Amino acid sequence: MHNHSEILHIESISQLMHELHLPTPLHPLIALVNYNDAPVEMLRKGQKITIDFYKISFRPNFRGQTKYGQGYYDFKEGGLAFLKPKQVVFSPEDTQGYEGFALYFHPDFIRNYPLGNSINQYGFFSYSVSEALFLSTKEKEVIANLFTSIGNELGNNIDQFSQDIVVSQLELLLNYSNRFYNRQFLTRKPFNNDIINTLDQLLNNYFENGNGLKNGVPSVQYISTQLQLSQRYLSDMLRSLTGLNTQQYIQNAIIEKAKEKLSTTTFSISEIAYELGFEHPQSFSKLFKAKTQLSPLAFRQSFN
Numbered sequence: 001m002h003n004h005s006e007i008l009h010i011e012s013i014s015q016l017m018h019e020l021h022l023p024t025p026l027h028p029l030i031a032l033v034n035y036n037d038a039p040v041e042m043l044r045k046g047q048k049i050t051i052d053f054y055k056i057s058f059r060p061n062f063r064g065q066t067k068y069g070q071g072y073y074d075f076k077e078g079g080l081a082f083l084k085p086k087q088v089v090f091s092p093e094d095t096q097g098y099e100g101f102a103l104y105f106h107p108d109f110i111r112n113y114p115l116g117n118s119i120n121q122y123g124f125f126s127y128s129v130s131e132a133l134f135l136s137t138k139e140k141e142v143i144a145n146l147f148t149s150i151g152n153e154l155g156n157n158i159d160q161f162s163q164d165i166v167v168s169q170l171e172l173l174l175n176y177s178n179r180f181y182n183r184q185f186l187t188r189k190p191f192n193n194d195i196i197n198t199l200d201q202l203l204n205n206y207f208e209n210g211n212g213l214k215n216g217v218p219s220v221q222y223i224s225t226q227l228q229l230s231q232r233y234l235s236d237m238l239r240s241l242t243g244l245n246t247q248q249y250i251q252n253a254i255i256e257k258a259k260e261k262l263s264t265t266t267f268s269i270s271e272i273a274y275e276l277g278f279e280h281p282q283s284f285s286k287l288f289k290a291k292t293q294l295s296p297l298a299f300r301q302s303f304n
Helices: 013-019 114-121 137-155 162-187 189-208 211-215 220-227 231-242 246-264 269-275 281-292 296-301
Strands: 007-010 030-034 048-051 054-059 065-068 071-074 079-083 088-090 101-105
Touching: 007 013, 013 030, 013 101, 030 137, 054 137, 079 162, 101 137, 114 162, 137 162, 162 189, 162 231, 189 211, 189 220, 189 231, 189 246, 211 269, 220 231, 220 246, 231 246, 246 269, 246 281, 246 296, 269 281, 269 296, 281 296
Parallel strands: 007 048
Antiparallel strands: 030 101, 048 088, 054 079, 054 101, 065 071
């Protein structure tokens, strides 16, 4: 029996199938598990697990509430969640009503394909599980069909074309997920605008409370931790709604704060730079000029 606090490290798909008491996969580098057929009780509830491969979970229905950022949402519809290798996850506390599919594939499965390189561009593999993709009925049909096609291909006699076909289907699945995530950012605008308002407040308080002097320029990591969102999700959401990633958004807030201080106070350029978290006033001046086409001094003079 695994110790609860220890991390169960799963290196191969065969080992995972063994842990789940399922038959050995037909292909050693990829497996599709149908949770409607597979009992998942044998992994201890709440067991910490880390796997050396990718996982895409498709749940046709979510039961009950899902914690999402700061709030809880009730999703009757289903969704998709993505994990990249080496992320630590917990086996479900409640395996009742755990239905749907999980597709596991090893990085080696896609290594010799363009997808082997481009998979890093699909940011949602770095989202946290609470940032799942929630699907409309129509979207769910598209995804269900893709899972079925992959399942059929893996269930057939594997030949020299199987891998090419499955990799193409995988890529299609990821491209649809990109499209649907973008739709989610837009349709959940009120919720996301709340996040942006909280972010603006957070940045404002950071400078007002003198944190710049103590801790430097606010980092993407600091901001996403405060908002309880993964760095990648926050950046993708901001880019979708404002055209800026988190880093650029922070820089814009710094410039706005700088303009306010330059136009309403008599602090020197260096003092303002230190207050905004810059170690070197030159770095501040350089950023300010890049963003406004004016030096801080020229900007201040334009007010007098």
